[in-house]
Amino acid sequence: MFGKKEKQASSKVDLERIPKHIAIIMDGNGRWAQKRHLPRIAGHKRGMETVKTITKAASNLGVKVLTLYAFSTENWKRPEQEVSYLMSLPGKFFDAFVPELIENNVQVNVMGYIDKLPDATRQVVQKAMDDTAQCDGMVLNFALNYGSRSEIVSATQSIAEAVQAGTIDPSDIDEQLFAKHLMTSSLAPYADPDLLIRTSGEQRISNFLLWQIAYSELVFTDGLWPDFNADTLNNAILEFQNRDRRFGGIKSK
Numbered sequence: 402m403f404g405k406k407e408k409q410a411s412s413k414v415d416l417e418r419i420p421k422h423i424a425i426i427m428d429g430n431g432r433w434a435q436k437r438h439l440p441r442i443a444g445h446k447r448g449m450e451t452v453k454t455i456t457k458a459a460s461n462l463g464v465k466v467l468t469l470y471a472f473s474t475e476n477w478k479r480p481e482q483e484v485s486y487l488m489s490l491p492g493k494f495f496d497a498f499v500p501e502l503i504e505n506n507v508q509v510n511v512m513g514y515i516d517k518l519p520d521a522t523r524q525v526v527q528k529a530m531d532d533t534a535q536c537d538g539m540v541l542n543f544a545l546n547y548g549s550r551s552e553i554v555s556a557t558q559s560i561a562e563a564v565q566a567g568t569i570d571p572s573d574i575d576e577q578l579f580a581k582h583l584m585t586s587s588l589a590p591y592a593d594p595d596l597l598i599r600t601s602g603e604q605r606i607s608n609f610l611l612w613q614i615a616y617s618e619l620v621f622t623d624g625l626w627p628d629f630n631a632d633t634l635n636n637a638i639l640e641f642q643n644r645d646r647r648f649g650g651i652k653s654k
């Protein structure tokens with residue numbers, strides 16, 4: 402159990418119905434910094450502190466997988482200085498936080514085109530995954546150089562190669578098989594988020610987990626990511642718990 406504070410703030414949440422997989426589009430770091438006349442990277446630095454807070458809160462609530470959109474395949478278009486700062490963040494984060502993650506049995510996973518990351522970033526994320534590989538509590542899953550359309554294309558390519566090699570027949574291709582070729586396959590049985598949160602008031606998906614959110618509840622919150630905290634997480638979970646999830650069926654009595 403990480404510190405006790407987060408536990409008290411969760412009093413209204415039904416602990417029996419916590420979403421097992423929560424995915425978050427962490428948006429608004431730049432605006433947070435701009436409001437304070439600070440450089441954008443100050444917002445990302447503060448955003449990294451929020452990642453620690455929310456990891457602790459989610460783990461204490463019993464969440465199984467927390468997926469955080471840290472860097473998209475489109476984020477390379479940002480100014481070089483910002484990209485380079487964002488690439489340095491995993492190192493700063495894991496250096497400071499891995500011992501606490503291990504103590505709390507949190508396993509780190511990183512999904513995305515990891516081979517295209519700068520060497521130093523690739524090495525620190527690999528080390529964090531290795532160092533926490535034995536932990537079997539919550540999975541803290543970073544999407545880093547991730548893009549959902551590319552992921553779907555890559556899955557299609559690997560299935561096509563398997564067909565060409567004769568190891569599967571086109572008639573074997575179904576939703577289960579397709580999902581096994583996606584970057585979330587190692588998260589099974591929690592590969593699909595129950596709840597997707599986006600901060601900062603923007604209401605779009607931005608190429609995140611397009612396949613996996615088919616039945617997720619979407620919650621858009623107005624606050625900026627650096628201001629997100631255990632209480633705002635609890636409010637999003639409460640909203641999730643007040644929704645009627647039917648998965649295309651009808652309401653169960």
Ligand code: FPP
Nearest residue numbers: 427428429430431432448449471490491494
């Ligand atoms: C979007 O806000 C945020 C990002 C592109 C980066 C998110 C990264 C973090 C929160 C830190 C990640 C931490 C680790 C440990 C990897 P924005 O910059 O688009 O904000 P804006 O829309 O206000 O400009």
